[in-house]
Amino acid sequence: MTRQKYSIFSLLRNAVSRNENWQQAWRSPAPRKKYDALIVGGGGHGLATAYYLAKEHGMRNVAVLEKGWIGGGNTGRNTTIVRSNYLWTEAALLYEKSLKLWEGLSRDLNYNVMFSQRGVYNLGHSLQDMRDIERRVGANRLDGIDAEVVTPEQIKAAIPMINTSPRVRYPILGASLQRRGGVARHDAVAWGFARAADALGVDIIQQCEVTGIYRDHGRVTGVETRRGRIEADRVGVVVAGHASVLAGMAGLRLPLESHPLQAYVSEPLKPVLDTVVMSGAVHGYISQSDKGELVIGAGIDAYNGYGQRGSFHTIEHAMQAIIELFPAFSRVRMLRQWGGIVDVSPDACPIIGKTPVQGLYFNCGWGTGGFKATPGSGWAFAHTIARDEPHDLNAPFSLERFTTGALIDEHGAAAVAH
Amino acid sequence: MQPDRLSTGGRIDRSLPLTFRFNGRTCQGYAGDTLASALLANGIRVVGRSFKYHRPRGIMAIGADEPNAIVQLGTGAATIPGLRATEVELYDGLVATTARGWPGLKFDLLSVNEFFSPLLSAGFYYKTFMAPGFLWRWYEHGFRHASGLGISPRETDPDSYEHYNAHCDVLVAGGGPAGLMAALAAAKSGARVIIADEQGEMGGSLLSDGATLNGNPAGVWLGKALDELQRCPEVIILPRSTVSGYYDHNFLTILERCRDHPNQRDAEGVRQRLWRVRAGRVILAQGSHERPLVFPDNDRPGVMLASALSGYIRRYGVCPGRRAVIFANNDGAYLTALDLVQVGASVSAIIDCREYGAGAVAEPLREAGVDIYQGYIVTGASGRNGVRSVQVVPVSADAGAVKSGRKIIHCDLLAISGGWNPAVHLHSQAGGRIHWDDVRSCFIPGAPRQDHVSVGACNGSFSLDACLEEGKQAGQEAARACGFEPAPFSTPEVGRERPGEAHPLQPLWRVPLPRSPRRHPKQFIDYQNDTTVADVYQAVQEGYRNVEHVKRYTALGFGTDQGKLGNINGMAVLAECLGKPVAEVGTTTFRPPYTAVSFGACAGAAVGDLYDPVRKTALHDWHEAAGAEFEVVGQWLRPWYYPRAGEGLDEAVARECLAARRSLAIMDASTLGKIEVQGPDAATFLERIYTHNIARIETGRCAYGIMLGEDGMVMDDGVMARLGGQHYYLTTTTGGAARVLGWLEQWLQTEWPELKVYLTSVTERWSTIALVGPDSRKLLQGMESDIDFNREDFPFMSVRSGSLAGFATRIFRVSFSGELAYEINVESDFAPALWQTLMAAGQQYGITPYGTESMHVLRAEKGFIIVGQDTDGSVTPLDLGLTWLLSRDKDYLGKRSLARPDCRRPDRKQLVGLLCEEGPEALPEGAQLVEQPGGEPPVAKLGHVTSSYYSACLGHPIALALVSAGRARKDDVIHAALRNGRCVRARIVSPVFHDPEGERQRA
């Protein structure tokens, strides 16, 4: 089957035929008995992994097993902030790899993921915030990542709605700015990877929950699913909030806790905010989607939760933060709120690599900030699965670091996690 | 003036005319109108433009399900974007505009989009604009400006908001017949009841129902019921209050609109109040939403839900048309025809898809000469800015296929009814499942997950008798469950004046058409997002089959009505495409809020001044009067420096530091956390917490200590003192105070409950005044005191209690500056008096107050760390060179972690001093350190500058830094990579710059 190419011409051609001839973006095949590799979890990371396995490593006899609908996990419920200005080089290089992939992703996938490099501001509200910003921006520049420190005046010029008055509770003293950062259309990322992976022969199997992991003498041999047993001697698990559940199936425990993380959108407005604004101190993240809603992230709920919903006071706090930064948004209305399940690791960094079970790989722990990593994470994880060893980029993100103490502490520099 | 206002009828007050403006046009309405009813009365048909195709749109509904009539209310700072005209109560002087349509609503240039509509099919934007990449910015600009329903205010909100925490036994959501009966039944038991209804007037469907209760019009019973409720002291009646969210553990939010409505617009008080309710039991009586029928060009202005039309006629005395056609699949819509006939409008035809037609309700209409087309459907509507005619055709008995025999019927109003969807929103938010009910053809609530029950139309009980009875039962049961005994009372008798005996509804979601739906004019499902039947078909064809995918790919239900109007039709069309029953397709997830809630209401009072507590020390007024600049440290405000005339930060700090080093300076250190530890096991406990040996510390002595997290990282530091045999006193960092106390309590209570130790916070009890400098002892010795300040009697690192100038104090001879210094603790009420006494007495020594900046400089000159500045959660005591603080003889929290291989690596970052080799400028704090300038990214980083100041005492800048293997690299020259690309040379030195022997502090 040749894949229909999306372009203005395909739109025109299909318009003429009343849009009756569009191909399926991906097939819905029945699962086969055996694959060379199985990817558990049809979020952005899982689909990207399958895509790069096929594209970069020629592994095409691959299936992605998704318990619900692809993109229905955190991929479909995040605030879509993309940036790579992380503090520690290990993290920065991984996220920067991802950002580079983002920059060509729409064309690579032939699916417009609406990656919009509108800039990301991380506000500083205290002298210590400003030290941390200086430190992080300096590190970013040495790592080859674009980063600037901007003054309140520059912030005000770029974001007229923001309150830079020095007479507020937490005045804005400055910000870091990554101009190459921005947002992308979350759903399109899942769908674009799915379509591109499918075109390379990957089977995307939805409504197929994995309920068990088969092992034999310390090697993985396949999985049990709601649609029967499927064999494979390589299984990559990328299930975000459910990582501990899957680990349990293989007799492992992970250094993770799953928490609700909430977000909400306003009703759609005419353009008022042209960049992404994040503030760790007052705890609010905001951007405006192309459809016009303000997309706002709240803080994480304290308790463990798999409910895809959190407590209302968390939303209240996020509202207060947003009004503190943007007093004019007080009359804007919240249209919808929701939650995701984020898998938080002790150092706020992911775990990507091998496990004590041969052939079983885990990619998890992205917590509140893995959307931006989707292409890079898939790329590195595909390498790890195909070669049975991590790429240099993800080698530092092994499970062993928790034993040896080589944590990559992104909490450290008060860097905002998203 | 109001061409479509009926001469009589309705609940409006015709004696109170109101003037308002809509898109620049001046109109009139009456008190009791909504903006929607007034617009209709004024003959205004086009009230909006659609999202994608910019088609003219009219009012479809009468409540929260309205997708089209979205207006911007007011102007300037008080403007409100995105309101539904159906929910805006009219007031005099109201100004409304629509955000869409340029140059105007009737003629909108972007309606050319419709010409391109085949190009704009579902998800078209995912398929193009990909190359060249840099153009996306431009496309995006276009997209962004084409979308958006409202315009955000640009100025600070002039209004205020508040939260209100309420508790009740029974919360009733919805004040229709079912809800009112439930509230009455519960209230009669004495239970605490809250009943909320989103509308301006309580009553729900009773406000427009033609039924009689106990022989009177429904309104009479309604009035009595409300009266009765009002008289119950434990009942709270909340009109204009939407139950917006149903969260866990029976926590619900209600948005009360206090000053958005006419009567109270100019009154003082909050604009909106968010009720945060914890309810014992919840009774959901939200009613139901009528479903549209989907057919080609079903979005013509003038197409309206049948119940909405009845509502406009009966409640507002408005009939927005002269010649109506009714299109329905059920008996209920016939009542609308009756309403029309009653007010003298002509009903051109009733199009009923059911071959068997309606029951008794059809009789009076037949008698009135209304044409009833049984087994017919509407397959088109003409009239761009208002419906002019409809096209009808006969259908097969199962309503699944069209037959020949097309007719055109002229009309200026088309009322449609496809049945009813129970409002299961709150039930679902609460975690309740919903089930498809084949008999009633709708989703109804299944088993509740929390303590709630659905009654009336939102439970699928569509007859008034059933609503009343269910409400009553539920109210009584709820009261009982909360421990109250309900008093008996009778359910009102529903009159039978109106014909009953209904024929069953025939499910019809979209009309069958001769060809594929994509080959007919657009059939809209989601009006606001312009989602059509063709879009759903295309989505399925492209593989987006799950209902959630269809929602996201086509934007079905993504609009501001959240699919209240069309979603179920959408699900059914999807089911049809997939060849599955609707039940299997299911719905998308219902999420809060039920209708939009302003950010301001969610935030409540916690904005501006009250956003977050400002904590001030007891000495704050003095600092302020002294002209201090303040630094925000967590919630605290601390004096940062005290500029004198003409001084900036640098000059002031230099002066303050020199005073501390040369003579006498004074600082407010009250924000330090302070904890008393008492009990026979106090020492044992502290041994496990601190890294150093506690046992060795004698009564009256102090020690510097650090505590680690179990991961071995430095968590906090401070001075600890032994005040007695079993009595210790600890200080923590300002930011760490609460965390440390919590941490200690946690270990005590959860891990070592056998230890007899008690902790008490005294942070607020004591204010701390640091007296610093070579003259400090002289000053104290000159003051009235029972404490001996002699060097021998009060040595460094000891503590004394006694009176000083008449004040009871606890004085610690500790030093965070490296100078001879005393930290005087005094009861906070006396702090200002003691401070002033010290200031006066210190005059002779030139006593100089100093702030946090000078404190930082002084301690940096000594190489003392600040946890959180020189450490960041990834720094061990070994890294800081604090090995001397680590006991080998005991276990303590975090000790084991220090033995892990990566905590032992020689190349870990270690605390060192840095001297800039180039010029007198201080290195920027946070600057990264590298071996050599230049190099290809990623450049290896050695560490970073954690603290950096100009040292007036030394006459040059100094810095502290964390540098890889730094301690072994004394005197090496490395480079600080500045942001401007410059690299400056810096030499690694000892972190102790001043008085390395510590003679001054011990002086």
Next chain:
Amino acid sequence: MLLINCPWCGPRDESEFGYGGEADIARPANPDALTDEEWADYLFMRKNPRGLHREQWVHEHGCRRWFVLERDTVTYEITDAT
């Protein structure tokens, strides 16, 4: 917003409490005797179950007592408090 039953003060809003994660993780008696793996297991590895979870809470703004309760991490229903 959860309603948490403090064993001392009775039911109070979640906002009065602090969360302490998985309960019943005993600090090893002799940490020095543990391997790095065993120590890491104590420090970081968590059950993180989807379903019933025994967890610690502290009534931070109330009586400041720590207590353990069992809660379903999917329904958030609190099944037992001790």
Next chain:
Amino acid sequence: MTRKESGNVPDQMQRQHALASFLNGNSVPDSGTSGMRLEVRPHYGYLNLRGDPDDERFLQAVQQKLGHSLPGVPNTFTSADHTVFWLGPDEWLLSTALGREKEIAGQLAKNLAGHCYSLVDVTGGQLLIRLSGEHVRGVLAKGCTLDLHPRIFKVGQCAQTTLAKTSMLIALIDDTPTFDIVLRRSFAEYAARWLQHSTRI
């Protein structure tokens, strides 16, 4: 240096409670206009007492000195010469006329010698505000999540809870209703501003 006698008792006039300067420039609600009266009552001394509630001897030792027993029922207070609030299962707050706390502490300490306990003078670390009038419950409801309905929260009850974004100890003194709230010193101004705001609107 010469050792000086310290017979000097601090002049109570030199005290400055947490809201002293705030009250200078701000009007406080009074029932005439708002249905709520706010009275700052700085004239208390406070002792924080901790000990084993299961230790009868400890309880007796305390009772002997105070003249009445420590409240054992959670979230209640007892009042006689002094008021004792239950704070936790092993923690109480004793409030007494300002200035008497030292003497009481001394006597208690004497009586408690040999027991395992902790007694800490925390005077000056908090401030008591008395709120009374028909609107008090309504005002408090704007920032306190506790159910203060007379059926639930009765005279003699107290609770540590939150008021907006700070914590407080609240006690119902009488059915007027009169509530006493005890605030942490550094949060008092915030709380006062909050009360002022919430009474006004």
